[in-house]
Amino acid sequence: xxxxxxxxxxxxxxxxxxxxxxxxxASAAAAALGAALVxxxxxxxxxxxxxxxxxxxxxxxxxxxxxxxxxxxxxVQKDTEVYGVLAAAFKMPRETDGEKAKxxxxxxxxxxxxTAVPYAIAEKCLEVAKLSEVAAxxxxxxxxxxxxxxxxxxxxxxxxxxxxxxxxxxxxxDPDFVxxxxxxxxxxxxxxxxxxxxxxxxxxxxxx
Amino acid sequence: xxxxxxxxxxxxxxxxxxxxxxxxxASAAAAALGAALVxxxxxxxxxxxxxxxxxxxxxxxxxxxxxxxxxxxxxVQKDTEVYGVLAAAFKMPRETDGEKAKxxxxxxxxxxxxTAVPYAIAEKCLEVAKLSEVAAxxxxxxxxxxxxxxxxxxxxxxxxxxxxxxxxxxxxxDPDFVxxxxxxxxxxxxxxxxxxxxxxxxxxxxxx
Numbered sequence: 441x442x443x444x445x446x447x448x449x450x451x452x453x454x455x456x457x458x459x460x461x462x463x464x465x466a467s468a469a470a471a472a473l474g475a476a477l478v479x480x481x482x483x484x485x486x487x488x489x490x491x492x493x494x495x496x497x498x499x500x501x502x503x504x505x506x507x508x509x510x511x512x513x514x515x516v517q518k519d520t521e522v523y524g525v526l527a528a529a530f531k532m533p534r535e536t537d538g539e540k541a542k543x544x545x546x547x548x549x550x551x552x553x554x555t556a557v558p559y560a561i562a563e564k565c566l567e568v569a570k571l572s573e574v575a576a577x578x579x580x581x582x583x584x585x586x587x588x589x590x591x592x593x594x595x596x597x598x599x600x601x602x603x604x605x606x607x608x609x610x611x612x613x614d615p616d617f618v619x620x621x622x623x624x625x626x627x628x629x630x631x632x633x634x635x636x637x638x639x640x641x642x643x644x645x646x647x648x
Numbered sequence: 649x650x651x652x653x654x655x656x657x658x659x660x661x662x663x664x665x666x667x668x669x670x671x672x673x674a675s676a677a678a679a680a681l682g683a684a685l686v687x688x689x690x691x692x693x694x695x696x697x698x699x700x701x702x703x704x705x706x707x708x709x710x711x712x713x714x715x716x717x718x719x720x721x722x723x724v725q726k727d728t729e730v731y732g733v734l735a736a737a738f739k740m741p742r743e744t745d746g747e748k749a750k751x752x753x754x755x756x757x758x759x760x761x762x763t764a765v766p767y768a769i770a771e772k773c774l775e776v777a778k779l780s781e782v783a784a785x786x787x788x789x790x791x792x793x794x795x796x797x798x799x800x801x802x803x804x805x806x807x808x809x810x811x812x813x814x815x816x817x818x819x820x821x822d823p824d825f826v827x828x829x830x831x832x833x834x835x836x837x838x839x840x841x842x843x844x845x846x847x848x849x850x851x852x853x854x855x856x
Contacts, residue, residue: 443659446654447658451680454688455684455685456687456691457694463797467797470678470804473677476659476660484665585671589675592808596678610855644814647814647818
């Protein structure tokens with residue numbers, strides 16, 4: 441489990457010629473850093489008299505950012521696992537027509553599984569971007585730059601995850617599945633980009 | 649040392665109410681993930697017959713990406729340390745005029761130090777973005793999405809570091825220092841944004 445191992449070890453493994461962990465795991469890790477910064481802003485606002493009026497919203501924000509962070513940390517590992525399933529499917533025998541058909545079916549199923557993970561990462565990234573907006577609006581103004589960093593990492597994570605969705609969709613033969621997933625990704629990217637622009641602007645506004 | 653500890657521990661600490669590690673360390677960590685992905689593309693290209701014509705460039709690329717990655721991993725830690733120096737300066741006594749002057753001087757010096765770290769992170773992020781461009785151009789096409797992820801994390805890292813430069817510049821009283829650093833950051837952001845646009849476009853082009 442990468443999350444329990446040393447950070448330097450994970451980054452070393454990322455740099456190596458082993459195809460996993462790769463960009464998908466990195467995007468989930470970057471977004472998890474973003475989610476953690478939303479939690480930090482919430483934690484620096486909780487219990488402060490100056491922010492007495494927003495304590496309920498801050499508690500909900502913290503609950504949501506910690507949940508999303510945990511989900512992203514799980515997805516770091518999961519991205520690596522689905523890659524293993526896909527690699528195994530590609531290695532199935534394809535001598536006879538029967539073998540070819542069986543392999544094709546296994547590869548298509550594994551590609552759909554492998555699409556689902558970066559898709560889920562992109563969805564969680566959008567969630568982090570939305571939470572960053574709340575953190576920048578109502579959180580401790582002394583930590584507003586951390587809300588800005590959170591939205592930047594979340595938007596980058598969504599863009600990264602989209603690239604990993606695209607790779608898998610390229611080889612999927614069901615056009616309805618491909619269209620549905622790509623339309624979903626385009627929507628997530630468009631929302632994330634708008635949130636990045638808005639929250640970064642708000643952050644600079646509050647920094648002065 | 650965060651890099652030697654478990655990754656989950658670093659992210660937990662980021663999420664806590666402790667002001668360090670904060671957004672600066674997170675931006676260096678995200679860019680280090682990007683640098684590692686450039687190394688991965690280089691490692692997946694090295695020694696491959698199909699890429700025989702670019703082996704020298706790939707060796708230089710790997711050397712540069714690994715150097716930049718190490719520098720960014722050091723900056724994760726350093727960002728936390730300068731924060732400590734600044735916090736200590738702010739806590740100096742300020743009862744007498746003499747004490748006030750001494751504290752002011754220490755705070756200004758610490759702010760300049762605290763600016764230098766995110767400034768260096770932004771410079772290294774631009775370096776990673778430039779290396780991503782090379783990786784996308786000449787690296788193993790099967791790993792092109794990782795070059796795309798690298799540029800996205802590098803550009804986000806630069807934007808994050810810029811926010812952390814801005815916070816410190818706000819309180820620095822030397823207008824020449826402030827102008828010089830902010831002009832430098834604007835240049836880094838403009839170059840990084842152009843590289844993000846170019847490399848992401850090239851990545852989608854190669855993914856098909």
